[in-house]
Amino acid sequence: xxxxxxxxxxxxxxxxxxxxxxxxxxxxxxxxxxxxxxxxxxxxxxxxxxxxxxxxxxxxxxxxxxxxxxxxxxxxxxxxxxxxxxxxxxxxxxxxxxxxxxxxxxxxxxxxxxxxxxxxxxxxxxxxxxxxxxxxxxxxxxxxxxxxxxxxxxxxxxxxxxxxxxxxxxxxxxxxxxxxxxxxxxxxxxxxxxxxxxxxxxxxxxxxxxxxxxxxxxxxxxxxxxxxxxxxxxxxxx
Numbered sequence: 001x002x003x004x005x006x007x008x009x010x011x012x013x014x015x016x017x018x019x020x021x022x023x024x025x026x027x028x029x030x031x032x033x034x035x036x037x038x039x040x041x042x043x044x045x046x047x048x049x050x051x052x053x054x055x056x057x058x059x060x061x062x063x064x065x066x067x068x069x070x071x072x073x074x075x076x077x078x079x080x081x082x083x084x085x086x087x088x089x090x091x092x093x094x095x096x097x098x099x100x101x102x103x104x105x106x107x108x109x110x111x112x113x114x115x116x117x118x119x120x121x122x123x124x125x126x127x128x129x130x131x132x133x134x135x136x137x138x139x140x141x142x143x144x145x146x147x148x149x150x151x152x153x154x155x156x157x158x159x160x161x162x163x164x165x166x167x168x169x170x171x172x173x174x175x176x177x178x179x180x181x182x183x184x185x186x187x188x189x190x191x192x193x194x195x196x197x198x199x200x201x202x203x204x205x206x207x208x209x210x211x212x213x214x215x216x217x218x219x220x221x222x223x224x225x226x227x228x229x230x231x232x233x234x235x236x237x238x
Contacts, residue, residue, distance in 0.1 A: 002218045005030030008079045009217070012060065012119065013089030015039035018138070018183075020046055021210030022088060026217065027052070034075055034082075036060045037089070062089060062115030063107075072122030081126030084134045084217055087116055094149045105152045112156035113163070120167060124176075131174040136216055137164055138181045141231050168226075177224040179216050183209055184231025204232055 009026055013019040015037030027033055027050040035052060037043050040059040047057040058074065061067040075082070091111040093104045116137060127133030142150050143157030161180065168178045184204060212230055219225055 002221060003030075004214075004217055006032065007083040007217075008032045008034070008081075009084040009086065010034040010036065010075065010082050010123070012036045012085070012087045014046060015042035016088060017206035018209045018213070019086075019088040021206045022086060022213045023050060025210055025214040029214070031084075031217075034058070034078075036071055038062075062111045065118055068115065068118040069122060072119075076126065081130060082123060082133065084136070085119065085123050086136045086213060086217075087119060088138055088213075089115065090138070090140075093152050094147075095152075096149050097151055100152055105155070108152035108156045109159070112153070113159045116160055117163060124167075127176050128171070128174060131176065133174075133176040134217070134219075135176070135178045136181060136213055137178070138183055138213075139164075141182045141184045141229065143180075144182055144229070175221070177219065179219070179225050180227040181209075181212060181216065182227060182229040182231075183212075204230060 004026055009031045011019050011023050011026070011033065014023050014035035019035075019037060020042075023033055023035055023046060033050065033052050034056045035043050035047055036058040038059070038061065040057075043057050043059065044054075046052075047054065055078065056075075058071050059067075060071045089111070091108065093100070093108050095104065120135075124133075124135075137160065139157045139161045140153075142154045143161045146154045164178055164180055171178070209230070212228060216225060216228065
């Protein structure tokens with residue numbers, strides 16, 4: 001099994017539920033953390049709790065290409081390349097088609113597809129230079145199985161799924177590994193602004209989701225877990 005201690009690890013989305021819990025587990029295992037998210041106050045609060053130096057705490061806006069470019073620039077000033085890139089960021093807009101605006105659709109694509117594309121554009125080349133690295137993304141189960149009202153969300157996550165699989169083909173002659181973690185309903189702030197009846201008491205908790213990410217960070221070098229699916233037995237109200 002790979003060890004986490006001493007690995008340079010970027011957690012994107014570290015101001016959200018899964019990102020926060022993931023960072024805590026990785027810190028306990030001795031990872032050298034770089035934390036990025038939309039909410040800088042939450043990032044700073046988490047950084048203080050985990051004793052991550054301020055120069056490794058970043059605000060990032062997935063709607064702005066220059067924000068992701070600056071994130072990569074600042075991190076690469078501190079370390080030549082990451083060992084592990086974990087992307088837990090994303091938004092969920094769940095609406096029937098007649099209520100779904102073009103702005104909703106474009107916001108979904110920007111946050112869930114274009115943002116990750118830019119992360120790879122900036123962080124993959126240094127990994128490819130040494131032919132080592134590990135990337136974990138969370139397309140969610142709606143990136144595999146659609147749901148009514150999730151046209152924008154599923155489009156972005158299906159796109160992410162296809163992009164990652166294509167990039168994986170480009171990396172065959174390297175030791176860079178990509179894992180997709182497909183999560184069902186997770187009890188996180190993701191659902192706070194979604195108008196949908198759900199049974200949150202039956203959701204996967206953010207801590208359980210984070211443990212899956214933590215486990216994946218320790219895959220053996222002899223193989224790779226290409227994908228993992230975790231979902232509650234039943235999270236949709238009847």
